[in-house]
Amino acid sequence: MHPLHKFLLFHLLASLGRNADGSEIINGELAPETSMLYMASLQDSTGRHLCGGFLIRDDFVLTAAHCEPRITHVVLGTHDLKRVNADNKISIERKYKHESYENEGNGNDIMLLKLSRKARLGKNVKPIQLPNTEIKIKDKSMCNVAGWGFTRTGGEAVEGLQEVDVPIVNLEVCKKEWKIDPFNLPANVLCAGGYGTKKGFCQVCFLSIHKKINEASSSSQGDSGGPLVCSGKAVGVVSFNKGANCDYPDAPNVYTDVSKYLTWIKDTLKREPQEERQVTCRAGIMHPLHKFLLFHLLAYLGRNADGSEIINGELAPETSMLYMASLQDSTGIHVCGGFLIRDDFVLTAAHCEPGITHVVLGTHDLKRVNADNKISIETKHKHKSFRNEGSGNDIMLLKLSKKASLNRRVQTIPLPTSVMNEQGNCQVAGWGATRTRGAVDDLRVVDVSIINLEVCKGKWPFDLPDNVLCAGGYGTNKGFCQGDSGGPLVCRGKAVGVVSFNKAGNCKYPDAPNVYTDVSKYLTWIDNILKHYK
Incomplete structure (x- = not known):
C-alpha cells in the first residue's frame, strides 16, 4: 500500500x-x-x-x-x-x-x-x-x-x-x-x-x-x-x-x-537528538562526535547551562543594571536572563529559547512582577548556526511585542562598537542561587576577572567553540552556576559577553573558567536584524 x-x-x-x-x-x-x-x-x-x-x-x-x-x-x-x-x-x-x-x-x-x-x-x-x-x-x-x-x-x-x-x-x-x-x-x-x-x-x-x-x-x-x-x-x-x-x-x-x-528511550535519556549532535570543530583536532560526547558527559557530571546563578555575589543596587531582563515562561517561572539593547530588543543566549514567552523589565525583585513590567516576545531570532552550547553561536535576539518605556527603572546597555580584547575585572549579574541549591528572587551581581583565552582553552578538556570569552570560575569561587544563562558580561559599561556555559557540579568549580559568547564577534548579525525593525 x-x-x-x-x-x-x-x-x-x-x-x-x-x-x-x-x-x-x-x-x-x-x-x-x-x-x-x-x-x-x-x-x-x-x-x-x-x-x-x-x-x-x-x-x-x-x-x-x-x-x-x-x-x-x-x-x-x-x-x-x-x-x-x-x-x-x-x-x-x-x-x-x-x-x-x-x-x-x-x-x-x-x-x-x-x-x-x-x-x-x-x-x-x-x-x-x-x-x-x-x-x-x-x-x-x-x-x-x-x-x-x-x-x-x-x-x-x-x-x-x-x-x-x-x-x-x-x-x-x-x-x-x-x-x-x-x-x-x-x-x-x-x-x-x-x-x-x-x-x-x-x-x-x-x-x-x-x-x-x-x-x-x-x-x-x-x-x-x-x-x-x-x-x-x-x-x-x-x-x-x-x-x-x-x-x-x-x-x-x-x-x-x-x-x-x-x-530509543534509553538513548534519548542519555544524549541530545541527532540534529543537535552534529557539532562542528576545527579539522584534525577532535572528531565532532567525540567532542559532542565529551561536552555532554561534562554536562552530566556538572557542567550547567540553560540558566546560571550568581555565586558569592551581592544584591545589585536598585539604581544599577537597569537593562537586566528576566526571561520567563507562560507560568511566570524565571528561565534565563537577558539584557535590553534597544527599546524593543533583548539580547540573550540561543539555548534559552524553549519555553520563554515574555520578559520582565524594570525590577530587581521577581516578587514584584505585574502587568506593567511584563512584555510578551513577538519573535525569536536565534542564530542560524546554533546547535548547542558546545558548538558555539549561542546568541539570540528577542523582538518585543511593544517598546519598553525607558525611564528611571528601565534603560538599555550599549554594545561594543568593534572587536574587543578585554582585560581586567568585569561584572556578571542574574537571579537565582547564591550558593549550591540556594535560590533567591533578587538580582545579584559579582565581579569576575577576564581569563586569557589560550589559558581558558587549556583548562577545558575539549576544544572550545569559536567566538567566546572566558571569565570567572577558575581559581575562584565567584561566577555563575545555575539560573541565568543569557545574562550579560559587562566590562567598562558595555555588554561584551552573553552567559553560555560552565563546568560546575557544586558551584565551586575551580578547574575551568566560565564561558560567554563574545558579543563583539556578532555585531554585524545583530545590526542586520535590528535594521529590519527600524
Whole structure:
C-alpha cells in the first residue's frame, strides 16, 4: 500500500470516528489522590489541558508524539486541574518526538519531554517504571488507563483524574477488527478496551491532524499520551481509537507498545537528538562526535547551562543594571536572563529559547512582577548556526511585542562598537542561587576577572567553540552556576559577553573558567536584524 493512500485512509477514518489528540476516560471513576502519582497534564500557554503523559524520571515525561503541537508545560502532583499553581507547573525544555513518526496511523506515536527543571519527588509526585525488556502481555489481562476528560458520551468534561480497568485484547483479533482494506494497524502497538465493552478512552475532537496542527482553536480536551499500566508498569501510551460516540464496540483502543521503544528511550535519556549532535570543530583536532560526547558527559557530571546563578555575589543596587531582563515562561517561572539593547530588543543566549514567552523589565525583585513590567516576545531570532552550547553561536535576539518605556527603572546597555580584547575585572549579574541549591528572587551581581583565552582553552578538556570569552570560575569561587544563562558580561559599561556555559557540579568549580559568547564577534548579525525593525 502506498504511504499516501494509507495516510489518507487513516484520516478519513478519523473524520468518521477514529479519534486522537485527547482521549477521555469512559465509564471510569475518580482516581484516589494517593495513586497514579506519575500522571502529568500537558498544557498549552493558556493553561488548557491538551494531553496526558507520565513521569519516568524526575526530568522526563513520556507521552504520544501526536500531542506535540502547542504544549508548553506539564502539571504534576495534583489530580484536580483546578488546583494548578506555579509550584506544580514545569515548562518543557525540549521535545523528543520519535524520528519516524508521521501520524498515528503509521505508528511510532511516542515522544519524550525534557523538563526545564527536575520535578520534586515526594508524597504527591513519583515516576513510574517501564518494562525492562520486550514483553507480551497475556490476553484478557486487566490493566488500567487514566486521564482527565469526559466520563460519558455527550457529558461534560471533568477536571478530576479518572481511571478505568481495561482488558488486553489479542493483537491478531485487534488487527482483524481494524482491518478495513487497505488500512492495517501499525507495528509496535498494543490493544486494550473499547471492544465489546463500554470502558476505555474516547475523545471530543474530530478534526483531522492537519487541521489540528494548523488551527490552535481545535477543541481537544483529553488524554492521548497517558499510560496503559499493567502490573505497576507503564506498558503502553494512549494513541488512537475508533468511535465518535464512545460506545465503539467494534474496534479495540490502540496504544504504542512501550517495550518496543526501550532502546530509543534509553538513548534519548542519555544524549541530545541527532540534529543537535552534529557539532562542528576545527579539522584534525577532535572528531565532532567525540567532542559532542565529551561536552555532554561534562554536562552530566556538572557542567550547567540553560540558566546560571550568581555565586558569592551581592544584591545589585536598585539604581544599577537597569537593562537586566528576566526571561520567563507562560507560568511566570524565571528561565534565563537577558539584557535590553534597544527599546524593543533583548539580547540573550540561543539555548534559552524553549519555553520563554515574555520578559520582565524594570525590577530587581521577581516578587514584584505585574502587568506593567511584563512584555510578551513577538519573535525569536536565534542564530542560524546554533546547535548547542558546545558548538558555539549561542546568541539570540528577542523582538518585543511593544517598546519598553525607558525611564528611571528601565534603560538599555550599549554594545561594543568593534572587536574587543578585554582585560581586567568585569561584572556578571542574574537571579537565582547564591550558593549550591540556594535560590533567591533578587538580582545579584559579582565581579569576575577576564581569563586569557589560550589559558581558558587549556583548562577545558575539549576544544572550545569559536567566538567566546572566558571569565570567572577558575581559581575562584565567584561566577555563575545555575539560573541565568543569557545574562550579560559587562566590562567598562558595555555588554561584551552573553552567559553560555560552565563546568560546575557544586558551584565551586575551580578547574575551568566560565564561558560567554563574545558579543563583539556578532555585531554585524545583530545590526542586520535590528535594521529590519527600524
